[in-house]
Amino acid sequence: MAHESVLQQEAVDALVTTPAGRYVDATFGRGGHSRAILDQLDDSGRLLVLDRDPEAIRVARELAEADPRVSVQRGDFGSLAGLLNEAGWSWVDGVLFDLGVSSPQLDEPERGFSFRHDGPLDMRMDPDTGQSAADWLANEDEKEIARVLRDYGEERFAKRIARRIVEARQEQPVTRTTQLAELIREAVPFEDRYKHPATRSFQAIRIRVNEELPQLDEALRQAVDHLGPGGRLVVISFHSLEDRRVKRFMRDLSRGPQLPRGVPVTAEMEETGFRTVGRAVQASEAERSVNVRARSAVMRVLERSSAGEA
Incomplete structure (x- = not known):
């Protein structure tokens, strides 16, 4: 069975904010999301793809050979910061995580x-x-x-x-x-x-x-540390354990520290540098009817303020 990327267009539309940007597909799989990202980039845009699965890396390298905008690093997304450093990227315009196991792995x-x-x-x-x-x-x-x-x-x-x-x-x-x-x-x-x-x-x-959950916690922190101004983190989860972690992480980062009642709050204290974008997105009825994996998928988006620092 061919792997069908869940929420593919929704994820790419949320992720790519500038055609000349630098983006990371941190869970390449078989490249469905990556190819859709490339469709929205211009000649100066760049895409770094990551995966720890050797077969996924083989497919990714074939894509990189065909498209000079693509570079490939093998490793788990919990090592995102190190992999970005190896690629020479200190900041990015967006990071995508499509969590869980892929259809080819299951098959x-x-x-x-x-x-x-x-x-x-x-x-x-x-x-x-x-x-x-x-x-x-x-x-x-x-x-x-x-x-x-x-x-x-x-x-x-x-x-x-x-x-x-x-x-x-x-x-x-x-x-x-x-x-x-x-x-x-x-x-x-x-x-x-x-x-x-x-x-x-x-x-x-x-x-x-x-070690998927510790890896996820580490990857989320490293991703936001490398987002440039206006950069976005897009995460697609497939079960409640993942989604609860992602939801809590984005919520806490966007609302900042919770101060005791009665403590004076300034505008600077309320500015966290991050905001959640829209509501959680689920697959359409049409997608769920043709792709069983889509039935449990939830997508969440976090954005660094355009005035923030990378």
Whole structure:
């Protein structure tokens, strides 16, 4: 299945404020958003694309070979500041984050992201570094597995599932996606007719293996630090854990420090240098009908004041 970038035009319209600007697609994927950004840039505009997935980087380099406005850096977006420094960019006009896992990653059994395909239980977005999901499940204790399933997957049967995994690994290693999915099915007392019982657990384990939430927190801070005057941060989230973090980050930055009641406030104290742009945007009914990933997508936009300092 080809990857369809969710909220593609909405994101690019919010991001690109000047055709001659410098922009970062911090989650290149298969390049849908990047190509749409390039369509709105003139010959002097520049686009830096980032990803930690080796296949995404291969596609990105092909795009860079065909378009001199594109440069490529491999790495996770939690290292955004360092990657910008390597590219020689001290400020940018906009940064885009399209969070979560892409359709090609889900559709490649050897990547181990999906319970719908049998494959090695890997789940790493960068398969060249870090601990695989199988290794994590083999070495983590039951209490921590349950915490991850509860906190990152919002799984109500986290304790039951963790107990079943630990019991099973005493008999044989849990190394395959369908093997884990069946263990989860066995542990869950009843199933949601609209959702596979392994959905939340696979999400939770993927988030833990890739350290997605700490990476996101760091990436948001680094992105706004590098926004030039009038620059924008655009974030597309696909589940509530991500969106709550993004919403809180943008809200807190745009309203500034909350002072105790009765403390005199000057105009300078109220000026934070940032503002949220519009309301949260969701995919249209038409997009949701053709792209299942779009159903949970939420886009939020933050802008640095044109009078602010880069």
